[in-house]
Structure formats: C-alpha cells, structure tokens
Amino acid sequence: MQLYVLTSYVIYLIAGIITCYGMWLLFKKSILSLNDKIALERRIKLRNRNLKNENLEIETEATFIEKWASDLDKMLQHTKHNYRKETALQSFIIFHGASFGILTVLLGIITKSYFFGSFFGLLFVFGNFFRHRLKLRQIRLESGYKLADLTGMLASKYSSEFNPQMRNILSSVNKEIEYPIFKKHITQIVRVDQNYVKDEQLKEVIESFVYSINTSFARELGASVFKALKTKENIGDTLTRLDLKIQQNIKDIQEEMGNKVDMWYLSWFHIVAFPGTLLGIAFGINISDTSILHYQFQTTAGQFMFILSVISIGFARLAAAWFSRQPNDY
Known part of the structure; x- marks a missing residue:
C-alpha cells in the first residue's frame, strides 16, 4: 500500500514536470522572439528617456524594483549557463512563477491542502534563488x-x-x-x-x-x-x-581559519538521514492499516512537522555552505 501511494505521488510529479517542459519546448521560439521584440522596444524607450533627461539636465534615481532587478540580472550573468541579456531575467521570473503555481496545485491535490502546496511552491522558488546566491558566493x-x-x-x-x-x-x-x-x-x-x-x-x-x-x-x-x-x-x-x-x-x-570540513560533511548528513528515516518507517513499520505517508502528508500535524524539518535542514545546509570559507576581505 505504501509503495503504491509513494509511486502515485512520484508519477504525478513527473507528469507535471514533463507537461511543463513540453509546453516550454512548444512555445519556446515564439516566447524568445517576443522577448527580443520587447527588449528592443525597452532599449529604445530607455535611450530616448536618458537623452531627454540629459537635455533637460534631470537626474533620475532608480527605484527599489529597478535596483532589485538590476542586481538579480547581474547575479544571473555569473550563475546562469547560456545567459542572454535580453531574456534571462524575464525567463527566470516566469519560470519561478509558473513553478510556484504548478507545485501549489499539484501538491494541493495530492495532500488535499493548498497551504501545504503553496509552501512547497515558495520553498522551491526561494530554494532555487538561494542556490544561485550560494553559487555566486562561491x-x-x-x-x-x-x-x-x-x-x-x-x-x-x-x-x-x-x-x-x-x-x-x-x-x-x-x-x-x-x-x-x-x-x-x-x-x-x-x-x-x-x-x-x-x-x-x-x-x-x-x-x-x-x-x-x-x-x-x-x-x-x-x-x-x-x-x-x-x-x-x-x-x-x-x-x-x-x-x-x-x-x-x-x-x-x-x-x-580552522578546519571546517567536518561542518561541511555534517550538513549533508541531515539531507540523507531525514528521507532515509521517513522511508524506513513507511516501509518497515506498520502502525495501522493506514499508510504512514497518509499521516505525514495528509494530516495537519504531519504536514507541519514535515515543513519544520525541511526548513531546519535547509537552513543548516545553507549556513554550512555559506560560512565554510572566509572571503579574502578586510
């Protein structure tokens, strides 16, 4: 029973990923062409606006959103493979918006809790963002x-x-x-x-x-x-x-600097131990006729503890990677 439930969840997730990737391949050329046109129009408007401000001697200060977008674009220049200035930032934002929506709906249907689904949608978005940040730091x-x-x-x-x-x-x-x-x-x-x-x-x-x-x-x-x-x-x-x-x-x-290799390896232990323990209990211990995965993912207490465990493991891993090496600065 546990194997059937786990397999069905994995199949749903794989089906959603394949569907999204297929839709992207189907409309890829059209989206990239549209992005190029939008980028060209934006550059023309920006150049005209800058020329106007120079002629009128007007000094403009970038807004918070513009500063955030500029910093995000600079980060992608250094962390994203096949970076394209015209489309990288838009693709990054669209990808994470679509991923959040898909994970929210898919996991909401599976666990019967859209709050749980939205949490994992946000976890994926912030997790991937911090993955890029961590890569930039390295x-x-x-x-x-x-x-x-x-x-x-x-x-x-x-x-x-x-x-x-x-x-x-x-x-x-x-x-x-x-x-x-x-x-x-x-x-x-x-x-x-x-x-x-x-x-x-x-x-x-x-x-x-x-x-x-x-x-x-x-x-x-x-x-x-x-x-x-x-x-x-x-x-x-x-x-x-x-x-x-x-x-x-x-x-x-x-x-x-002391030897921080032990802290680096210890941070991986949680990532291996937590899912290993969960699967071991699910397949090795029969508490009742109902699958342990049901209590873990379809009850409020189980979902809360799972969320808490994932957050704590994520922060431990991030902290270990972030502080494993001191920057050459003063």
Whole structure:
C-alpha cells in the first residue's frame, strides 16, 4: 500500500514536470522572439528617456524594483549557463512563477491542502534563488583569492614599463591569466575602453568585474583601473601596495581559519538521514492499516512537522555552505 501511494505521488510529479517542459519546448521560439521584440522596444524607450533627461539636465534615481532587478540580472550573468541579456531575467521570473503555481496545485491535490502546496511552491522558488546566491558566493570567494594573482601580475607588468598604458597591460595580462571569469571581464573592459563614448559605459563593465568579487580589494582595484584608463594617471604605487595588502590578508586568513570540513560533511548528513528515516518507517513499520505517508502528508500535524524539518535542514545546509570559507576581505 505504501509503495503504491509513494509511486502515485512520484508519477504525478513527473507528469507535471514533463507537461511543463513540453509546453516550454512548444512555445519556446515564439516566447524568445517576443522577448527580443520587447527588449528592443525597452532599449529604445530607455535611450530616448536618458537623452531627454540629459537635455533637460534631470537626474533620475532608480527605484527599489529597478535596483532589485538590476542586481538579480547581474547575479544571473555569473550563475546562469547560456545567459542572454535580453531574456534571462524575464525567463527566470516566469519560470519561478509558473513553478510556484504548478507545485501549489499539484501538491494541493495530492495532500488535499493548498497551504501545504503553496509552501512547497515558495520553498522551491526561494530554494532555487538561494542556490544561485550560494553559487555566486562561491564564485566571489574563489575570485577573491584569485585576485591576488591578478593584482600581482598587474603590479609586476605596470612597474616594468617605462610609460605604462593600462589598456596594453590588461591585454598582456589577459593572455597569461588562466582564470576564465577574469579573462571574460578583462576582455570586456579592453573592448569597451577602445570604443566607449560615455564614462558610464566604462564604469559599467568595471562594476561588473567588481560585482563578481565584491570585496574592498576589488573595489579599490576597479577604481584604480578606471582612473588609469580614463586619466592615464600612473597607479604603480597603488597596485604594489594593494598587492602586498592582499597577500598579507590571505596569510592572516589561513592562520585564523580552522578546519571546517567536518561542518561541511555534517550538513549533508541531515539531507540523507531525514528521507532515509521517513522511508524506513513507511516501509518497515506498520502502525495501522493506514499508510504512514497518509499521516505525514495528509494530516495537519504531519504536514507541519514535515515543513519544520525541511526548513531546519535547509537552513543548516545553507549556513554550512555559506560560512565554510572566509572571503579574502578586510
């Protein structure tokens, strides 16, 4: 009986996923084409609005929604495969909205509680969002430590030139550096520096580089590179000082950080133990003629305890992954 109930739930879930994916494939070309048209119209309106504000000397401040959308789009640039600026943000929002609705209805029908279904819909949305955030943090942590190599190379090449030109030095460093994230950002900075019309264009690509690291060292390096590219001012002493600070900070972190591997592995224990215990009780213990899965998923107390368990496990896993490594910052 328990196996039949569990199998039927899994079949419902798989059927819903396959149906949604099939609908996406069916309308994919139309949706992408529509997104491209909307993105083009938005860019035209935005450019016209900015030109109007410049002519009237009006300074506009971004709203909270615009700031949130901009930050979300920057996050997707670094965490989403096959990122497309025109469609990535819209697709992300639509996907999570549709997933929330489907999970709410599907689990609501299965468990006879739409509150339980909506909770898991929200859990999926926030869980996937924090998955992207966690991936961004891992990228930032790795980039923060790799920044020591980049700064060292920049300082070395800059000090070796009689009349250093930052664009040429960046191009030279880009050929030698192996870290792909830095190669992508340096390529963009060099390309924009060759063609930009407004300072904001150069600032934007440098801010994107800083965003991928998000440390005080990165912000200082970004400001120095922008100053060298724009004013041709010599920043050799700044790069040397910054390189020494980063190297010393890494040594201090290595001395302070304890071994956190045990905490990392312990966070996985709950993810394995909880479903294993639930399935073991469901198939190994017969409390009554009614399936244990009925008490777990179709009674208020069972649903509440399941929700509480999932939340606690999720936070434990997130905290272990988030604090397992210290950022290279001061």
